Amino acid sequence: MAKxxxxKAYDLRRKKLHTISSPPVKLTQSRLERGEWAAATKASASATTRPSKVTKKRGRFSKKAATKKPPQRAADLMRCAAxxxxxxxxxxxPxxxxxxxxxxxxxxxxQHFVGKQIDIRGPGPMGYGAYTKPGVSIENGQYLDEYIGDLRPLKSYESSSSLYCFVIPQTCVVDAEKAGNWTRFVNSSCKPNVKPWADFVGKRHVIVFQALKDIGPEEEIVFDYGKAYFEKAGFECACDAHDRRHLPGQNEPKAKKAGSRR
Structure with a gap:
C-alpha cells in the first residue's frame, strides 16, 4: 500500500511553509483502486463477443470466453513482459x-531520484510549481524522478476531465489529479528544462523526467505540455516565453511600427 x-509548500509572498490541499495527499509509489479495475475488466469481458477458449463437454463443443483477472497491485500492473x-x-x-x-x-x-532536493512553491502565475532547493543543481541528462499517481484503466482516460494524466500505451493511465509526488507540480513552459518519457527499469514501466540542460539552484522545473493539452484544457499557457497567454508553438506577434495603421 502506497504511503x-x-x-507542504512555501508561500512565494510570505516565504512560509504551509500545507496545501491540492492534491490532498502525496504518494511514495503509484496506487491502484481494485474496484475500478474489477469493473473495467468486467465491462471489457462482456463487450467481447468472440470466444477465446473452446471446451468439450458431454460429447459437444461449448464455447467459453477466457476471463482476464483484474490486477491486484500496482506493481503487477506496471510489470512488463520480458x-x-x-x-x-x-x-x-534486454x-x-x-x-x-x-x-x-x-x-x-x-541513484537518480531527487525528490528530497525539490521544494514546492506558490501560488504564482501558474499555480504551485516545483523548484530546486537552495544550493541544489541538476546536470544535463540527469534523471529526476518518476511520475506517479492513481493507476487507472485506459478507457477511463477517454471520459476523464483530469489534466494530470500520462498514458502508458496498452497498460494504463497514470493520473495525479488527486494524489501523486512532486512531479505533478511541474508546470508547462515553452522553454522547458526537463522532458518526461516512458521507458523501462527492471522489467517495469516508468514515466521518468530527465534534464534537458543544467538546472541551477532555486530554478523552476518545467516541461512543454504541448498544444493538444491546452486545447483539451480550454485555456492557454502562461509561461514567460511570451508577454501574454499563448499556445505552445505560437510565434510572438511582431511589434507594430510607429505610425502604422491598425
Whole structure:
C-alpha cells in the first residue's frame, strides 16, 4: 500500500511553509483502486463477443470466453513482459535477461531520484510549481524522478476531465489529479528544462523526467505540455516565453511600427 501524507509548500509572498490541499495527499509509489479495475475488466469481458477458449463437454463443443483477472497491485500492473525488444535504463540489459529485475528499479531510484532536493512553491502565475532547493543543481541528462499517481484503466482516460494524466500505451493511465509526488507540480513552459518519457527499469514501466540542460539552484522545473493539452484544457499557457497567454508553438506577434495603421 502506497504511503500518503499531506504536501507542504512555501508561500512565494510570505516565504512560509504551509500545507496545501491540492492534491490532498502525496504518494511514495503509484496506487491502484481494485474496484475500478474489477469493473473495467468486467465491462471489457462482456463487450467481447468472440470466444477465446473452446471446451468439450458431454460429447459437444461449448464455447467459453477466457476471463482476464483484474490486477491486484500496482506493481503487477506496471510489470512488463520480458522481451529482448526493451532495455533496462539501469543495467542496460534486454528485458528478457534474468539478472534484470526489481533490484534494478530500487537501485535506479536510489541513484537518480531527487525528490528530497525539490521544494514546492506558490501560488504564482501558474499555480504551485516545483523548484530546486537552495544550493541544489541538476546536470544535463540527469534523471529526476518518476511520475506517479492513481493507476487507472485506459478507457477511463477517454471520459476523464483530469489534466494530470500520462498514458502508458496498452497498460494504463497514470493520473495525479488527486494524489501523486512532486512531479505533478511541474508546470508547462515553452522553454522547458526537463522532458518526461516512458521507458523501462527492471522489467517495469516508468514515466521518468530527465534534464534537458543544467538546472541551477532555486530554478523552476518545467516541461512543454504541448498544444493538444491546452486545447483539451480550454485555456492557454502562461509561461514567460511570451508577454501574454499563448499556445505552445505560437510565434510572438511582431511589434507594430510607429505610425502604422491598425
Amino acid at each position: 500518503t501524507s499531506q504536501f 522481451s529482448d525488444e526493451i532495455e533496462c535504463l539501469h543495467c542496460n540489459k 528485458g528478457d535477461d534474468q539478472t534484470c529485475g526489481v533490484s534494478c528499479y530500487r537501485e535506479f531510484k536510489k
